[in-house]
Amino acid sequence: MTDTYEHYIDGEWVPGEGPETFESENPATGGTLGEFHRGTPDDVDHAVAAAEDAFEEWRKLSRIERAAYLWDVYHELRDRTDELGEVVTKECGKEISEGKADVVEAAHMVEWAAGDARHPKGDIVPSEIPAKDAYMRRKPRGVTGCITPWNFPVAIPYWHMAIALVEGNTIVFKPAEQTPWCAQIIAEMFADAGLPDGVFNMVQGFGDAGNAIVENDAVKTVLFTGSAEVGHKIQDKLGGVPGKRAACEMGGKNAIVVTESADLDIAVHSAVMSSFKTTGQRCVSSERVIVHTDVYDEFKRRFVDVAESVAVGDPLDEDTFMGPLIEAEHVEKVTGYNELAREEDVTVLVDRTELDDDEVPDGHVDGHWAGPFVYEADAHADLRCTHEEVFGPHVALLEYDGDIEEAVAIQNDTDYGLAGAIIAEDYRQINYYRDNAELGLAYGNLPCIGAEVQLPFGGVKKSGNGYPSAREAIEAVTDRTAWTLNNSKGIRMAQGLSADIKTEY
Ligand code: UN1
Numbered sequence: 001m002t003d004t005y006e007h008y009i010d011g012e013w014v015p016g017e018g019p020e021t022f023e024s025e026n027p028a029t030g031g032t033l034g035e036f037h038r039g040t041p042d043d044v045d046h047a048v049a050a051a052e053d054a055f056e057e058w059r060k061l062s063r064i065e066r067a068a069y070l071w072d073v074y075h076e077l078r079d080r081t082d083e084l085g086e087v088v089t090k091e092c093g094k095e096i097s098e099g100k101a102d103v104v105e106a107a108h109m110v111e112w113a114a115g116d117a118r119h120p121k122g123d124i125v126p127s128e129i130p131a132k133d134a135y136m137r138r139k140p141r142g143v144t145g146c147i148t149p150w151n152f153p154v155a156i157p158y159w160h161m162a163i164a165l166v167e168g169n170t171i172v173f174k175p176a177e178q179t180p181w182c183a184q185i186i187a188e189m190f191a192d193a194g195l196p197d198g199v200f201n202m203v204q205g206f207g208d209a210g211n212a213i214v215e216n217d218a219v220k221t222v223l224f225t226g227s228a229e230v231g232h233k234i235q236d237k238l239g240g241v242p243g244k245r246a247a248c249e250m251g252g253k254n255a256i257v258v259t260e261s262a263d264l265d266i267a268v269h270s271a272v273m274s275s276f277k278t279t280g281q282r283c284v285s286s287e288r289v290i291v292h293t294d295v296y297d298e299f300k301r302r303f304v305d306v307a308e309s310v311a312v313g314d315p316l317d318e319d320t321f322m323g324p325l326i327e328a329e330h331v332e333k334v335t336g337y338n339e340l341a342r343e344e345d346v347t348v349l350v351d352r353t354e355l356d357d358d359e360v361p362d363g364h365v366d367g368h369w370a371g372p373f374v375y376e377a378d379a380h381a382d383l384r385c386t387h388e389e390v391f392g393p394h395v396a397l398l399e400y401d402g403d404i405e406e407a408v409a410i411q412n413d414t415d416y417g418l419a420g421a422i423i424a425e426d427y428r429q430i431n432y433y434r435d436n437a438e439l440g441l442a443y444g445n446l447p448c449i450g451a452e453v454q455l456p457f458g459g460v461k462k463s464g465n466g467y468p469s470a471r472e473a474i475e476a477v478t479d480r481t482a483w484t485l486n487n488s489k490g491i492r493m494a495q496g497l498s499a500d501i502k503t504e505y
Contacts, residue, residue, distance in 0.1 A: 004035045005180065007043055007204055008187040010050035011197030016043040022206075024181050027093035027324045028315050030366025036180040039205030041212035044172065047201035048216045051143040051170035054198030059140050059168040067117035067166050070110050072193040077107035077154075084154065084185060086316065091179050092150050093323040093368070094278055095315040105155035108453045112470060113162035128495075131488035138478035140168030141245065142220040145213035147234075149226040150326055151281050153179035157186055159453070160223040163473040165199070172219065173202040174210045176226075178326055214238065214246075221477055225249045225283075228389065228416075228462055235465075247476035249457065249464040251389045252418030254448055255288035255398075257407045257433060260295055261426040266445050267295075268302045270423055271395075273447035276310055276372060279322045280393040281330075283463075284419035284441065284449045287394055288386060290379065290410050293401040300349070300376070300397055307350040307372040307395070314361040324367045325392060331368045334392035338373045341385035346396070350374040379410045387414055404429040405436075412438045418459035421448040440464070 004021055006013040018040040024033040058066070077084070085100030094102065125134040146160040153176065161171050175183030183202060190200040203209050207230070214222055214234050220243065224234050231248035238246040256274055258267040274286035291299045315323030325331050338353045352371025360369060372393045377386050379398035386396045400406050404424075411420055411433075421443040422433040430444045440459035441451055451457050457469035491499045 004037060005184050005204070006037055007039055007047070008191060008200070008202040009043070009047045010201065011191075016040060016203070018043065022177060022180075024091055024179070025327070026090050027326050028090075028367040029364055030368075033091055034181050034184075036184070036204045039174070039203035039209040041208060043203045043205070044174070044209050044212035045216060047172045047203050048143055048213070048218050050198035051172050051201055052218045054196060055140075055142055055170045057196060058170055058199050061168070063117040063166055063168070066168065067114040069193045069195050070114040070162055070166065073162075073189045074107055074110040074114060076189050076192065077103055077110060081107070084182075087185065088154055088182060089315045089323070091181050092153055093315050093326060094151075095320045095323045096318055098278055099315070102152055102155045105152070105453060106158040109155065109158045109469070110162045112453050113166045116163075117166050125482070127484070129492050131492065132484055132486055134482065134484040137481045137483050138167070138474065139481060141477055141479055142169060143218050144169040144171055144477055145216075145219045145222045146171055146173045147210045147213060147222065147224045147226065148173070148175055150176035150178035151278065151283075153182035154186065156225050157183065159457070159469050159473065160225070161200070163470075164221075164223070164477040165195075167474060167477050169221070169477050170198065171200045172213055173200065174205060174213055175202070177204075177206045180204045220244065222246045223473070223476060227251065231464065232462075245476060247465060247473070249283070249459065250418075250462065251283045251391065252416040252459060252463050253288065253387060253389050253414040254284055254286045254416070254419045255290050255411045255414075256286050256420065256448060257411055257422045257424075257437075258289065258291040258295060258299055259404060259407060259422065259424040259426065259429050260292040261429060262292075262295060262423040263425060263445070264295060264299055264302065267291075267299055267423040268306065270421055270445070270447045271303055272306050272310065274421065274449055275395045276307070276322050276393050277447075277449055279325055279370075280395075281326065281391055282449050284451070285391070286420075286448055287390055288396050288398055290398045290400055290407050292407070293399055296397075296399045303397070304349050304374060307374045308352070310372060312352070312355060312359060312369065312371045314364060317361070322371070322393065324364075324369050326368065328368055330392070331370050334370050334373075334390055334394060337385060337388070337390040337392070337394055341373070341375050341377070341383075341394070341396075344377075344381075344383045344385050346375040346377040346383070346385065348373070348375045349397070389416065404432045408433055408436045412436075415462040416459065417461035418463035419443075419448040419451075421446055
């Protein structure tokens with residue numbers, strides 16, 4: 001990439017009002033991938049105005065007509081999966097199978113949304129009165145702001161946008177500043193699909209641009225996926241504003257529970273996948289493994305063995321399991337939490353925070369590396385390291401002695417409630433966990449990552465308000481109308497309410 005890439009507003013590529021540009025960096029090498037104009041609040045306001053103008057025409061199309069544009073995007077995502085997977089890997093550092101899976105997940109979401117356009121919708125609702133027909137309708141809410149993270153730079157924008165568009169909303173998209181190249185390609189795909197001007201707009205930039213979306217009165221819905229810190233600010237700002245809606249999906253301090261009945265092959269495999277895939281940088285990644293004392297020593301030995309040897313390196317190399325962290329500040333954050341754990345007196349079992357020189361691949365010394373950090377801690381102690389989200393390969397082993405109630409109490413001892421898994425062969429333990437773990441996404445005998453797009457995705461407690469992905473996203477971007485039609489010439493009311501108009505004469 002050589003030019004300075006632009007915003008996409010009202011069907012045009014524009015440099016925007018601001019003088020500043022920023023660069024996209026390859027986190028594995030520190031090299032520059034491209035230069036981008038930095039959007040200002042004014043650019044956002046232009047984009048919102050364009051989206052507002054486009055809304056009236058766009059909402060008049062049928063859902064099937066709107067979905068037709070998305071099928072073009074779907075085919076492009078499918079045809080270019082390998083190429084775009086490499087772009088994802090280069091820009092956000094996920095190893096190559098994950099880079100491609102990000103694009104596949106995006107295609108699945110577009111397929112779900114566009115396919116859903118032909119499905120019957122709504123409910124027919126009975127009435128006490130035979131001549132009344134009642135049914136539910138959904139209407140698009142209008143301009144939708146989509147603020148998305150870097151860790152799924154293609155998939156998550158489509159989680160937000162595919163459904164919002166099919167439902168008849170128009171979009172202002174503010175991608176993460178770490179992954180503008182992926183966002184550029186997303187915008188090119190919408191431009192290629194020939195969406196009417198103003199239906200989709202993208203402003204590249206930082207938090208000030210995101211904030212301008214949140215603060216613009218014409219934006220009816222904000223879809224946000226990212227850090228709890230930012231998500232809660234958005235919820236606080238919009239929570240009390242009539243007519244505004246914020247659907248926020250944030251992080252977790254997710255856990256895997258391994259009971260005494262567990263198959264330890266499944267337990268170790270699931271815990272390694274959950275903790276180290278994406279270098280621990282999924283909002284569903286697990287940073288706690290809660291293990292029954294009867295199987296603790298064997299689990300610990302096997303988990304530590306893998307953590308010591310798991311392949312950290314060039315994410316484009318198919319033999320790599322973990323790529324780099326996203327950026328230098330994030331290495332500092334993760335390193336800080338690893339140091340904090342030591343200060344909190346945990347027992348460190350594996351510390352690959354700084355990789356050995358021979359582990360860093362040639363040409364990658366300026367990458368943002370940090371390997372697994374594993375420790376054991378008291379399951380009942382009030383430690384910051386076992387309660388705060390690190391968003392990295394930082395894992396606490398927490399031993400428990402007791403029944404499943406005890407394990408679930410430890411699992412629930414967090415402000416968050418996004419994802420978790422139980423590894424057990426005893427169905428009573430599994431069912432207890434299913435019914436009592438405070439989670440939006442719960443798994444049995446599986447890693448707690450890798451949800452498919454047709455599942456509702458989202459958390460409880462501090463992790464969010466449970467809207468994103470599939471059906472639930474439809475609720476976020478539409479308003480319901482309960483519609484009742486009288487087919488008779490007379491008016492008859494329900495509940496025995498008199499319809500007689502009584503006069504004095
Ligand atoms: C995220 O963790 O930030 O369930 C999103 C998964 C993916 C989405 C993860 N489908 O792991």
